[in-house]
Amino acid sequence: GRSASRATARRWLQQVGVADLAERRPQTLSGGQAQRVAVARALAAEPDLLLLDEPMAALDVAVTPALRHTLRAVLADRTVLLVTHDALDALLLADRVVVVDGGRVVEVGPTREVLARPRSAFAAQVAGLNLVSGTWEGAAVVNPSLTVRGLPTSAVAAGAEVVAVFSPSAVAVFPQAPAGSPRNSFEATITDVEPLGDRVRIRTLVGSQAVAAEVTPGAAADLALVPGSRVHLLVKAVEVAVHPTGS
Structure with a gap:
């Protein structure tokens, strides 16, 4: 029922550190707050697979580390497909990485290994090497x-x-x-x-x-x-x- 849904919503808002925003209207949220609420909304449905498409995009540099830390905590032991161009996001949030360049898979493997030892120009670019x-x-x-x-x-x-x-x-x-x-x-x-x-x-x-x-x-x-x-x-x-x- 509605009360159970509210309890679930509040639980996930608490998990991502924005329980105090439960009564706020969406248009009053900052970019970082809105991203955390979006993650809570997605997790509240208890999905078998969660897709995160550039979750740190357009965030203030001061907000990004906190959201990255939150995601690392709440996504543990979950199956997640993360789309990112940020090597740090991949290193902290992903166990394995698939590098796609021009619509073609160019590298696949454990994240740390691929980014430390890239074999394609695009993977090296992402890794900053x-x-x-x-x-x-x-x-x-x-x-x-x-x-x-x-x-x-x-x-x-x-x-x-x-x-x-x-x-x-x-x-x-x-x-x-x-x-x-x-x-x-x-x-x-x-x-x-x-x-x-x-x-x-x-x-x-x-x-x-x-x-x-x-x-x-x-x-x-x-x-x-x-x-x-x-x-x-x-x-x-x-x-x-x-x-x-x-x-």
Whole structure:
């Protein structure tokens, strides 16, 4: 009856931390409050499968962590299909991930494994990592734009198709190539400079290959890093993980 429905509604509002909003009208709720109420409404029906489509979209940055924490708690032991472009949402809320690019499934597996060791450009983009595809020749990944030395995570045959994966934070940026450096060194053109919390993401092209670096705001200012600038990128081989594309 109606009383049972009200009790269920209040129980789920309590679960998601908005029981005090029960008497409020929808148009008076903030974005974060409305999202929590939407989750409570969905869970109140006790669904066998819950679909969450970009649950953090359009939320204030101050609200997102609280809602993410709420979802992590109330979705435990439930079957949920979560659609997101945010790697943190996937890591905290999903056990397994299916990466879809252009309507095609490109990777499937445990969330942490896929995001730590992506084998597709789109998965690497979601994970915030650099990925260079090529063939394994000697001790390096080779493609038409650049050669990247790295460490294979498993046995790799010469000529095999592989990817080199490394974090933007592992990429050092210099105005000129340091003399005698044994590291991977690439001449690049800056395409974008993007503030990212207490860091600055520098997006570049090495030939046709996109490579991102991260520096401090002070370094970005001192080096006058702006779109169109030519720079040299250095990456230690030990920071580059090489994975076969077929495993």
